[in-house]
Amino acid sequence: MNKRFTDRLLALLLAWWLLASFAMPVTWAEPGDTVTISTAEDLLRFAKRCALDTWSQGKTVVLAADLELAAEEFTPIPTFGGTFLGQGHTISGLRITSAGSVQGLFRYIQPSGTVQDLTVQGTVVPEGTRSTVGGIVGDNAGVLQDCAFQGTVQGDSSVGGIAGRNCAAGQIIRCTSSGSVSGDNAAGGIAGRNLGLLLKCENRAGVNLTQTESSIDLLDAGAGAALEERAAADDETYHLLSSGFDTGGIVGYSSGVVQSCTNYGTVGYPHVGYNTGGIAGRQSGYLAGCVNSGTVYGRKDVGGIVGQAEPYLLVDPGEDTLNRLRTELDTLDRFINRALDNAQRTGDSVYDRLEVMSGFTDDARDSSQRLLNRVGDFADENVETINLLSADITSALDKISPALDDLSDAGGQLERLSVRLERAMDDLGDAVNTGGQVMRDLRSAVSSLREAASGLTSAAGSMEAALDAFHRFLSPGDWEFSWEALDEARAALRQAFRTLQGAGDGLDSALSQLQTALNRSGALSGHLGDALEEFEDAASSSAAIGRLMRRSLDTIGDAVDLLTADGPAEFTPLGDDFRQASGGLFDALSGLSNEMEGLRSTIQSGGDTLASDLRAISRQFNVVFDVLLDALIELRGDAEDGFDDRIQDTSEEDIAATREGKIADCRSTGTVEGDRNVGGIVGAMAIEFDLDPEDDQADRFSFGATYETKAVLQSCLNYGSVTAKKDGVGGLAGRMDLGTALDCQNYGSVASTGGDYVGGVAGFADASIRSCFAKNTLSGKNYVGGIAGWASRLQECYAIPTITEGSECLGAVAGGVAANGVLQDNRFVDTGTAGVDGVSYAGRAEPIPFDELSQLPGIPPEFTGFTLTLLAGEETVAQIPFLYGEDLSQVQLPPVPEVEGCYGLWPEFDRSGLRSDLTVEAEYAPWVTLVASDAQKGRLSVALAEGVFTGEVELLVTASTSPPPQEAGEEAELWDITLTGTGLTGEDPVPLRLLSPGGGGAKVWQYQNGQWQPVEAQQNGQYLLLSMTGPQGTFCVQPLAETPWGLAAAAVGAAALAVLLLVFLRKRKKAAVVKAAALKEQDSAAKD
16 A cells, blocks of 8 residues: 555656656756756856856857846856847846946857847946946957846947947848937947947937036036936936046947937936037948938037038058168068178077077068068958948848839829720720821830839839848848859849849839820810820820839849849958067167177177177167157157148049948938037048047157048038038038039038038038038028038039028038139029129039929939928928928918917918928917906906917907996996907907996996997906906906995994993993092001
8 A cells, every 4th residue: 555655756757857848948048959948047047057158159049039138237148159139028127237347138149149039128337337238248359239228228338229349240231229318438329339230220328418527517507406416316327427528329339330320318417528429420331221310419520410420531541651661671681691701610699699580580581571572461351241231232222122112103104094095995995097007006015014014024024023032131131242143143133133224124114105196186186185185195194104214213223233243342350460570670680789789798708700790780789760750750850740641542443342430321300409510410520630639649650651631521412400609510511621522412401500510511622522511400500501601622512502591601502612622513593692702603602493403303302392391399290392482471381289278379470482401399378367357446357357368369458438227337448359360259258357447336237239238247356257258358357335224334344343442431431430549548558
């Protein structure tokens, strides 16, 4: 019995153990296994295992459930090199506050690491050094894909919502951030610093939205205390920063690739911080296809896309100096070898030292040779190539997709056009004998049109199939990059596009044939009737379809050229090899110097021959150092006098192939405000190193070197308003010291409240501006221009400026141009200001009528279209298009959206002859709930009206000339009362208070429908409460007379009061007599 029971119990326990083992997650598997995380405890154990860098490599980690960390202090995952699959789950309650740097959910993600489909919620606010801080990872060298962070991230330098630092090998793809991010140096909504790739990321977090400590001292005590109190109340959201720099909606500083990213969050704090941008605070890499709609604030170098756009530097280390150095080293080597031959008899000590010197000489020769070889070596690393390739593919696919949609629309329109033509021809029937040839032409054209449409559909399908091969280049996955695969994809795409072009040509031919046939159909107008109208509509439609098709094919052609090109010229920095070779050269020369000193102290004698050899070596050694000294003196002179002679701006050369130092195809719609160097796209562009104290790069210059700079701003658009307090504000760039702006457009207003250099494209441009368009309002002090406030090179630009304020040097094209500058083929619509500083120049800065301008080829549609935008706070209520010079005085504006406790109105503005885009913001004010009349008696208003009114309400009270009611007496008062500015109807009741003539009760009548009607009125103090129907009325107020009974009652009351007073006086007199008698008795007793 007991044995059977024991067996059953053991079997039950074994079964339970087996079930539990299957249910429990594996959290510390061997390499190559899958690790499943289902609880917070699993995550903590996993983090501990990742302390060894190799443990996670090759593993796949699966997050099987949402995790809540209970907001307890979390120790970050040290390093990760496997694949982490979040599967759409969320880790919430993350809290990291301990001291340290490189902080986040992960500290490091290795090049082999991937984290995807993960959402993290929490707070990452470490103490201590606080460098390289991110919501998900501190330092990323792997791939982050489809991840999100929601919460607060704070640090000192390299602070990002997703990653603190994204390395050259790092890729952050389709990641989002929301909450708040703050840091002193290099803070961004996605990454603090980026050396790799940021692709299709989105930020909704506020970045550096806080006041600085230095600024609090400038505030009054109350404001400063309020900020301190606010910070103490919620230190996770408000952290009082020092004056920061490199602040961006997506990235603080980028020298890598930023492609197709979007920022919605507010960036920066008013009048605080340097290098602040809606996408990047500072960038010298490749930034393309990005959009900013957030508001951007800062002090200096503030831009809607980039705060400061640095040029990309190409360094020529000076081959002449290095060749001379190598020649002199060869001579030194010969002298040493000769001395070695002559020193065989001078002892081992001398010989050994010379051997060492010979080794140092060989090292120096090798190092100099490596320097020369490295000068011509421009083999880029694969990671950078792949990043640029991904950016190009993404940009091209973004352009092709809408163009293919347009072709699809064109196909649909062709199909509908064919149906309409067939219907029209069927309506004709046999009624037309003379038009047989015309009908045959029409039917032939329709048949050709059908065949061409079919060919277009087939070609579009082939095009889409060819594009599918390029989509693989955008996802890391298991796919590995292959030049062969890229060449095959390019060849397939070329063939598909040629097929598409052929179909387009066939379709264009068919449309031309149809257009010709339709034109000839006019000869049948006497027989067509309704069919003629169909033909006329078809003619118009065919032309429109043709334009749509050609525009789509042009767009696709440009994108295909980008995808099928052999690739841009790549430039590799000199890098570690150059620095190591330089270090080796100086180490070898230093070793030679030391050995020389030792040799001199060792040699006691050696003969005339050895002494001569040593003197020759010494002299040659001095020659070598003279070469170095000359180079150092030259370098010092450059540092003191500037590097202008050594810097060559080549931004306008090979623009299409340029990647580094380039900002392209970006758009900003957010408001941008700063103090100095403020632009709708870029605050400061290509600032020379000796001009910017915050970014002194003198230490990057080396002896004998020359520098080539590239900074390009291309195909960017700005719609947001741009405002500065001081100098340098532009619709696209505040200040350009180098570089070029090409094919850019600005439609946002530009203003400086107290400074000079204001331009529709650039405020100050010692650079090139070509083929740019500006249509906006401008205001400033001096040097205000439709394209540039001041410029050195302006070519082929167009402007429709409205200068609302300016003092000196105003121009529709430029306020001023350099004396030896370039001014060529610029046009403007005359809005009251001449071309340059009050003078227009034929062929250079020349006016053009608007109608003629609108017909020129290549003019953007937005440039000749105008819009009235109505805003209520951040909400766009309506956008009303209008024609140039149109009068909008008859346009009915939509109602202003309601706000609790307030009413809104559209402010008055000039609606006649508008010649520029206009934005009008609604004005709100508290509701008026009680309005008093100006008519008064004494200090009291005759009437008061209650309700909910706007500030336009007015209560008018005048004496009425209407005859009073028969029962009214001489004391009656008659008033005409009118309430204006309310919009009330004749049936709306209005609570009213009328001043009673006698200050007491009264009888009230209102004149209605030709007769007096009694109105119920209630006395309230000196006023009578009643209701008026409608916004106006005539009233009669008769004070109530005193009745006889009332007089009698008053007399009786007075008599009673007199009796009471008499009785009181008598009692008081009697009490005084009694008191006097008592005092007299007391005095008598005292005498006895």
